[in-house]
Structure formats: structure tokens, C-alpha cells
Amino acid sequence: MYIGRFLVVGKTKEGKPFAAYRVSSRSFPNREARKIDENTVAIIPKDLNEIFKNPYITYNCIKVVDNVVVASNGSHTDFIAEKLNFGKRDALAYVLAVMDYEKDNYKTPRIAAVLDKNECYMGYVAYDEIRVKKVELKDGKGYYLGVYNACKIDENQVIEIEGENPEEIAEYILNYEEFEHPVACAVAVIDKDGIKIATKSRII
Numbered sequence: 001m002y003i004g005r006f007l008v009v010g011k012t013k014e015g016k017p018f019a020a021y022r023v024s025s026r027s028f029p030n031r032e033a034r035k036i037d038e039n040t041v042a043i044i045p046k047d048l049n050e051i052f053k054n055p056y057i058t059y060n061c062i063k064v065v066d067n068v069v070v071a072s073n074g075s076h077t078d079f080i081a082e083k084l085n086f087g088k089r090d091a092l093a094y095v096l097a098v099m100d101y102e103k104d105n106y107k108t109p110r111i112a113a114v115l116d117k118n119e120c121y122m123g124y125v126a127y128d129e130i131r132v133k134k135v136e137l138k139d140g141k142g143y144y145l146g147v148y149n150a151c152k153i154d155e156n157q158v159i160e161i162e163g164e165n166p167e168e169i170a171e172y173i174l175n176y177e178e179f180e181h182p183v184a185c186a187v188a189v190i191d192k193d194g195i196k197i198a199t200k201s202r203i204i
């Protein structure tokens with residue numbers, strides 16, 4: 001099944017909350033997830049000329065601000081992070097409403113998640129719907145939200161989670177075979193010492 005870019009929010013089996021973001025792509029597979037600093041992961045084409053071919057393929061996908069993780073499939077990551085003073089729900093609702101779905105041939109939805117050690121919200125804006133929802137995370141489970149054929153916040157969109165640190169979870173989700181065309185994955189895990197991030201990109 002192809003669900004395009006997707007987010008997974010959940011808890012490890014030992015109960016650590018995490019957010020993961022995977023780029024799956026048919027059209028622009030030649031990209032990587034690159035850690036820019038301790039708080040930021042960017043999705044970047046390996047050939048920088050590709051940046052100018054499409055406005056939606058280069059962006060920060062994870063940003064950590066004051067122990068809060070923001071993850072998304074586009075440039076809205078930064079704007080949600082800037083608006084966290086509104087609260088998680090309203091930062092998501094406001095930015096998704098203002099930025100709207102992507103004006104490409106697929107009307108690709110914008111998807112996003114915001115979490116800290118206590119609570120998690122997911123949201124999306126599609127051409128025909130906008131939704132933000134608080135999600136209760138469970139140990140060893142991950143709820144996914146994808147841009148195509150899986151753009152729902154639904155407890156049936158759940159996968160088992162393997163791994164306790166961001167490297168292990170990134171490896172696991174990058175190689176999650178049910179979802180086709182893997183390119184790169186970025187993960188932020190919240191543990192007692194703070195938030196740790198890691199990336200994994202497919203070698204081609």
C-alpha cells in the first residue's frame with residue numbers, strides 16, 4: 001500500500017512517547033533526512049537543483065521547542081513551532097487552516113503532530129476536511145497518519161512498535177514494508193533525560 005508521507009505517534013514498549021516521520025515518495029525519492037542541530041531535522045534533496053522543481057519537498061520535518069516535539073510533512077513544522085504559545089491544539093488548528101492543503105496535482109494534505117511527555121495531538125488539512133484531535137498513546141503502539149489512503153486520525157490505523165531509542169525506531173519504521181517507497185525517517189523520543197532525535201535514510 002502506498003500512503004505517501006506519514007507520521008507515527010506512540011509509545012515504546014517501555015512507555016517512552018515518540019513521534020516519527022517517514023518520507024515515502026514515488027516522484028522525489030532522491031532525498032535524505034538530515035539532523036541540522038539537536039532540535040531540528042530537515043528533509044533535503046540530494047541534488048539541490050530539485051529544491052526548485054517543487055515547493056513541497058524541502059522542509060524541516062521535526063522541530064523540538066522547550067520539550068515539545070513538532071513533526072510534519074512540510075514547512076508548516078516551523079510555523080506550528082512558532083505558535084506553540086497558543087497551546088498544542090490551537091497551534092495546529094491555526095497553522096493548518098491558514099496554510100491549507102498543498103496546491104499540487106494530488107491536493108496533498110498537510111499532516112502534523114505535536115507532543116510532549118504528557119499529551120499528544122494530531123492534525124491534518126485536506127481539500128475537503130480539516131481536523132485536530134488529542135490522541136491517547138499506548139505502550140508498544142503507534143498511530144499513523146498518511147497523506148494518501150490513510151489521512152485519518154483513527155485508532156484502527158495502528159502498528160506495533162519495535163525499538164526503545166530513536167535510532168532503532170527510525171530503522172524499524174523506515175523498513176516497515178507494508179508502506180511502499182521508503183526514502184527516509186526521522187524520530188524524536190521523549191525519555192527521562194529529555195528529547196533525543198535520530199534519522200535514517202535509504203541508501204540508493
Ligand SMILES: NC(=O)c1ncn([C@@H]2O[C@H](COP(=O)(O)O)[C@@H](O)[C@H]2O)c1NC=O
Nearest residue numbers: 004005025026027028056057073104108147
Ligand atoms: N512532504 C514531502 O516530502 C512531499 N514529497 C512530495 N510531496 C508532494 O506530493 C506529490 C506526490 O509525490 P509522490 O508521487 O512522491 O507521492 C509531489 O508532487 C509533491 O507535490 C510532498 N508533499 C507532502 O507530503
